[in-house]
Amino acid sequence: MELWSIAIIGGGPGGLMTAYQLQKRAGRPCDITIYEAGARLGGKILTPRFSTAPVAYEAGAAELYDYSRVGDDPLRELIAELGLSTHPMDGDTVVMDGAKLTTDDDLLAYLGAAGWDALEAFDRRAKDWMSPVEYYEADWKEGVPDAMALAAFRDVLAEIPDAGARRYIETLVHSDLATEPGRTNAYYGLQNYLMNDPDYMGLYTIDGGIERLPEELAKRLEATVLLEQAVVRVERAEGDLLRVVSRCGGELESDEFDFVVAALPHNWLLGVKWGGELLRGAMERHHAHYDHPAHYLRVSVLFASAFWRGRIDGSFFMLDAFGGCCVYDESSRNGDDSHGVLGWLLGGEAAVTLSNLADAELIRLALESLPESLKFGAAEFVEGRVHRWCGSVNGMPGGVPALDPEVRHQPEPSEHPNLFVVGDYLFDSTLNGVLDSADFVAEWIVEEMEDDAP
Numbered sequence: 001m002e003l004w005s006i007a008i009i010g011g012g013p014g015g016l017m018t019a020y021q022l023q024k025r026a027g028r029p030c031d032i033t034i035y036e037a038g039a040r041l042g043g044k045i046l047t048p049r050f051s052t053a054p055v056a057y058e059a060g061a062a063e064l065y066d067y068s069r070v071g072d073d074p075l076r077e078l079i080a081e082l083g084l085s086t087h088p089m090d091g092d093t094v095v096m097d098g099a100k101l102t103t104d105d106d107l108l109a110y111l112g113a114a115g116w117d118a119l120e121a122f123d124r125r126a127k128d129w130m131s132p133v134e135y136y137e138a139d140w141k142e143g144v145p146d147a148m149a150l151a152a153f154r155d156v157l158a159e160i161p162d163a164g165a166r167r168y169i170e171t172l173v174h175s176d177l178a179t180e181p182g183r184t185n186a187y188y189g190l191q192n193y194l195m196n197d198p199d200y201m202g203l204y205t206i207d208g209g210i211e212r213l214p215e216e217l218a219k220r221l222e223a224t225v226l227l228e229q230a231v232v233r234v235e236r237a238e239g240d241l242l243r244v245v246s247r248c249g250g251e252l253e254s255d256e257f258d259f260v261v262a263a264l265p266h267n268w269l270l271g272v273k274w275g276g277e278l279l280r281g282a283m284e285r286h287h288a289h290y291d292h293p294a295h296y297l298r299v300s301v302l303f304a305s306a307f308w309r310g311r312i313d314g315s316f317f318m319l320d321a322f323g324g325c326c327v328y329d330e331s332s333r334n335g336d337d338s339h340g341v342l343g344w345l346l347g348g349e350a351a352v353t354l355s356n357l358a359d360a361e362l363i364r365l366a367l368e369s370l371p372e373s374l375k376f377g378a379a380e381f382v383e384g385r386v387h388r389w390c391g392s393v394n395g396m397p398g399g400v401p402a403l404d405p406e407v408r409h410q411p412e413p414s415e416h417p418n419l420f421v422v423g424d425y426l427f428d429s430t431l432n433g434v435l436d437s438a439d440f441v442a443e444w445i446v447e448e449m450e451d452d453a454p
């Protein structure tokens, strides 16, 4: 029996999820080839270990979002299906000017009555604007942008009448936004504020590291996986086939497929040459619609002990350094109590600008940013690691206006109806979003295969 052939470009979570869902849903075997430019699968999910001691930390994606209180949660279901265990994450503290703000009383004392009122008013405004159910459904909506999609998040923040309350909110959301409030819209900014509320979503992680997710997916795939084989060109071939040209060693290889899925993040999309004027133009327009690069920089430090315990608890805390950053207590999840690990997640301008500095300098800046009450812990430094992620996430995912999900995933339907894209930038810049995208495309391809058996 002739098999349908499907090329998947990119061996990150999006590519692996697409392959897994295709394999699961297609009623019959298909011939899937995954092209991965790098030497490993998993993309921006990366759980390495320090060299001084084999202690794990998250160097890329660090938390997963749980929507199961509100509706179906495909990512939770996938993780359970893969036999992975999880545990919840929490972080209720924001450190501002050295003050640890965890409870309402802490906030009231720090902000004063006027600041507290301003914070409450902002919170009410955000919750009145979007309920947990509306939040859950928002990423699938297409249509005319509402006022919040057209306004800059900076302008909404500027309406907060108290400077302390405004700075608190900016610090709280900055690392999730991964961009500056002037570079994204109020819609995405407010969503990033609401995600801190457990009524909207919970946070969790995978025991043993988030990289177990791509590892378990890869184990189950019956696909040809081509590592260190970047795709350099895609174009229409004879009949309805698509030609994929890849670089293997110094040589170019060319193969033809019934379907091609580009499971690439936005910043890699134009690294591929899209052959022919029609396709090139369509891919350039697709790229431009989502062109809101956002940035991360991660500094992970191994300490002799988890010296902060008892002073700041939880899986992470927010800190008012670097324009607002998140500091993860990596040792709260890596199952190792021989050491302590803190991971600084810097976002936006700070991430881009500081990525020019050498690792040692970045590690020094991270240690210096520790709040006064924790500065003594710098003496326990053992090893530091830096991971730079410039331009690798999206600061206004979904684009404005949000397009019909079919249009998002099929950039050039007239002559390239068998070319699809999968990406988190089409939804919400997260693993939940890239799974939604992978599911959507896998389902579509399966329908096409059923309608048109070879």
Ligand SMILES: Cc1cc2nc3c(=O)[nH]c(=O)nc-3n(C[C@H](O)[C@H](O)[C@H](O)COP(=O)(O)OP(=O)(O)OC[C@H]3O[C@@H](n4cnc5c(N)ncnc54)[C@H](O)[C@@H]3O)c2cc1C
Pocket (backbone or CB within 6 Å): 009, 010, 011, 012, 013, 014, 015, 035, 036, 037, 038, 040, 041, 042, 043, 044, 045, 059, 060, 061, 062, 063, 064, 065, 229, 230, 231, 232, 263, 264, 265, 268, 271, 272, 296, 297, 298, 389, 392, 393, 422, 423, 424, 429, 430, 431, 432, 434
């Ligand atoms: C620092 C950081 C923190 C994050 N934190 C979270 C988080 O806490 N929670 C969350 O849900 N999400 C988080 N994300 C986002 C999450 O990592 C992404 O949603 C996810 O990795 C997207 O998967 P992807 O497969 O689309 O892209 P990627 O993970 O980038 O994978 C794409 C793959 O394509 C390969 N590739 C590129 N070009 C080619 C080519 N021409 N040919 C072949 N292969 C190619 C790349 O080498 C890569 O392996 C974070 C991202 C970063 C950078």
